[in-house]
Amino acid sequence: MFAVTILGNNSAIPTLERHPTAQVVTVDNQLLLIDCGEGSQMQMQRYHIKRGKLNHIFISHLHGDHYFGLIGLINSLSLLGRSEDLTVYGPPELQEIIDIQLKVADTRLLFKLIFVPLVPGNGGIIMKDKEVEVSYFPVQHRIPCYGFRVKRERTKRKLIPEQAKAYEIPAAFYSRLQAGEDYQRKDGVLVKNDWVTLPPPPAQAYVYCADTKYDPGIIPYLAGANLVYHESTYLHDLEQRAADRFHSTAFQAASLAKDAGVGRLLLGHFSSKYTELGGFLEEARPVFEESYLATEGTTFLV
Amino acid sequence: MFAVTILGNNSAIPTLERHPTAQVVTVDNQLLLIDCGEGSQMQMQRYHIKRGKLNHIFISHLHGDHYFGLIGLINSLSLLGRSEDLTVYGPPELQEIIDIQLKVADTRLLFKLIFVPLVPGNGGIIMKDKEVEVSYFPVQHRIPCYGFRVKRERTKRKLIPEQAKAYEIPAAFYSRLQAGEDYQRKDGVLVKNDWVTLPPPPAQAYVYCADTKYDPGIIPYLAGANLVYHESTYLHDLEQRAADRFHSTAFQAASLAKDAGVGRLLLGHFSSKYTELGGFLEEARPVFEESYLATEGTTFLV
Known part of the structure; x- marks a missing residue:
């Protein structure tokens, strides 16, 4: 499974109904967390x-609504007895903020906390294992801020069950077929792998565009993504306010999604001034039909 | 009005039903906040x-479940346009923790944040105005930690309305009678103040005993209080665990309340291991009848 679960979609001031930004990305058996506003735990x-399956946390920038919940989460994971490493990626100053809060509490974490600084102006791959690759890219905000692209590689070839049966290959061998092996039958016939499987499906990508003003310069990072989250703090009648505060409108987010040719678009980071969110879809869908609200508690398949 | 409203009563790990420690003390028209765990805002x-009426925040110690919500609250107060001064009292390192988080976000608060460090080993009055006096005292915990005593002075004399009417004093003058003035009648009679008023009622006090192990040494700070909050992280069958972790049991809290001769006792800071809290009352009441659970959302009159 490759999916995104929304934990918070509000900007700046938390409300009872809408929490500050946080998203969990599930990639098969591991969980990544992107941003961690207050109350995320x-x-x-x-x-x-x-929470125990979480092993990588990515913080886009150091405005509080994107990370004030991090220290509490780290603390709780230790109290809950976690022993596996946890890696946090974020602006360099975040390390000091974590360290000082652990130090004054005389807290020694039960697990190893690895910190990977995101370097201003850079970008590129910051995490990679067999299944997942995460890269980051700079976006335009008031302070250094980054987007993340999560790519799920699919290495297993796709089995054609009727073909495998026709060649009388035992089901116990199917996982080796998916790994690309040929099958040697007892009667001497060598069943070539590509007679019974298809190439792996293409990689999938989820792109998270954290707080940013409208910037067509990020289109290359969005291109080809199956699912993109782009902030839309305001509706387009407040285009100037959005620009002044380095935020975007729903219309702008939809335009980028369209221009980048992505699969689907999630809108979020709504200003607290909007108590009703229907207007965001009404504005985005005429531009980009596959627009959705990042509703809290909802899981979107990538 | 002099009252305490419980915002959170859980220890260490927040749960969905029980939040980390925070209490609002209402003294007539002003609000004091004691401790500010994650999610307090x-x-x-x-x-x-x-929130706008809040002007003093007291942080007992720097374990996260007592202050991780502070920076988010400060941030939101500024975003909401606050202009009045806000004073925060806490261990000295708290100032650096606040400052660094404001700095990395490039946040300039719209109001003046005054920080008053609580000095280890000291104690005494830290805040005083016409109505309220707050003093702090050291308690025994793993790291420097303090309790707070909030005293409400009542300076207005109590009017005896029937007497004031009998002397034909106009109602417009009543507030001056409460302030202690005599009344000069047109017919030459001087109505002495103590003919129509009684002395002000005695001062009232609320005492907050933050995370602490059982320590009869704090009894002098509790003595005569109308209402006392004392942590009771565990039930008494875990007395040794409580001592090891510098926490108290419900039995111990009740014993202190009895020995100090206070009015009523609030129990809180329950360990997450207890899903049901009835046992805390069952343990405390035989020792000290006027024991109550610090239930979230409940307001207790002092």
Whole structure:
């Protein structure tokens, strides 16, 4: 499974109904967390996210609504007895903020906390394992801020079950077929792998565009993504306010999604001034039909 | 009005039903906040606490469940347009933790944030105005930690309305009678103040005993208080665990309340291991009848 679960979609001031930004990306058996506003650890409980499976946390920038919940989450993971490493990626100053808060509490974490600084002006791959590759890219905000592209590689070839049966290959061998092996039959026939499988499906990508003003310069990072989250703090009648505050409108987010040719678009980071969110879809869909609201508790398949 | 509203009563790990420690003390028209765990600003919204009236925040110690919500609250107060000064009292390192988080976000608060360090080993009055006096005292915990005593002075004399009417004093003069003035009648009679008023009622006190192990040494700070909050992280069958972790049991809290001769006792800071809290009352009441659970959202009159 490759999916995104929304824990918070509000900007700046948390409200009772809308929490600050946080998203869990599930890639098969591991969980990544992107941003961690205040209360994210409670939201993970609310939506039955297994905190123990979390092993990578990505913080886009150091405005509080994107990271004030991080220290509490780290603290709780230790109290819950975690022993596996946890890696946090974020602007360099975040390390000091974490360290000082652990130090004054005389807290020694039960697990190893690895910190990977995101370097201003750079970008590129910051995490990679067999299944997942995460890269970051700069976006335009008031302070250094980054977007993330999560790519799920699919290395298993796709089995054609009727073909495998026709060649009388035992089901116990199917996983080796998916890994690309040929099958040697007892009667001497060598069943070539590509007679019974298809190439792996293409890689999939989720792109998270954190707080940013409208910037067509990021289109290359969005291109070809199956699912893109782009902030839309305001509706387009407040285009100037959005620009002044380095934020975007729903219309702008939809335009980028269209121009980048992505699959689907998630809108979020709504200003607290909007108590009703229907207007964001009304504005985005005429530009880009596959637009959705990043509603809290909802899981979107990539 | 002099009252305490509980925003959170859980220890260490927040759960969906129980939030980390935070309490709002209402003294007539001003609000004091004691401790500010993660999510306190949302809890203030949930229970309709007017955040704008908050002008003093007291942090007992720097374990996260007592202050991780502070930076988010400060940030939101500024975003909401606050202009009045806000004073924060806490261990000295708290100032650096606040400052660094404002700095990396390039945040300039719209109001003046005054920080008053609580000095280890000291104690005494830290805040005083016409109505309220707050003093702090050291308690025994793993790291420097303090309790707070909030005293409400009552300076207005108590009017005896029937007497004031009998002497034909106009109602417009009543507030001056409460302030202690005599009344000069047109017919030459001087109505002495103590003919129509009684002395002000005695001062009232609320005492907050933050995370602490059982320590009869704090009894002098509790003595004569109308209402005392004392942590009771565990039930008494875990007395040894409580001592090891510098926490208290419900039995110990009740014993202190009895020995100090206080009015009523609030129990809180319950370990997450207890899903049901009835046992705390069952343990405390036989020792000290006037024991109550610090239930979230409940307001207790001092």
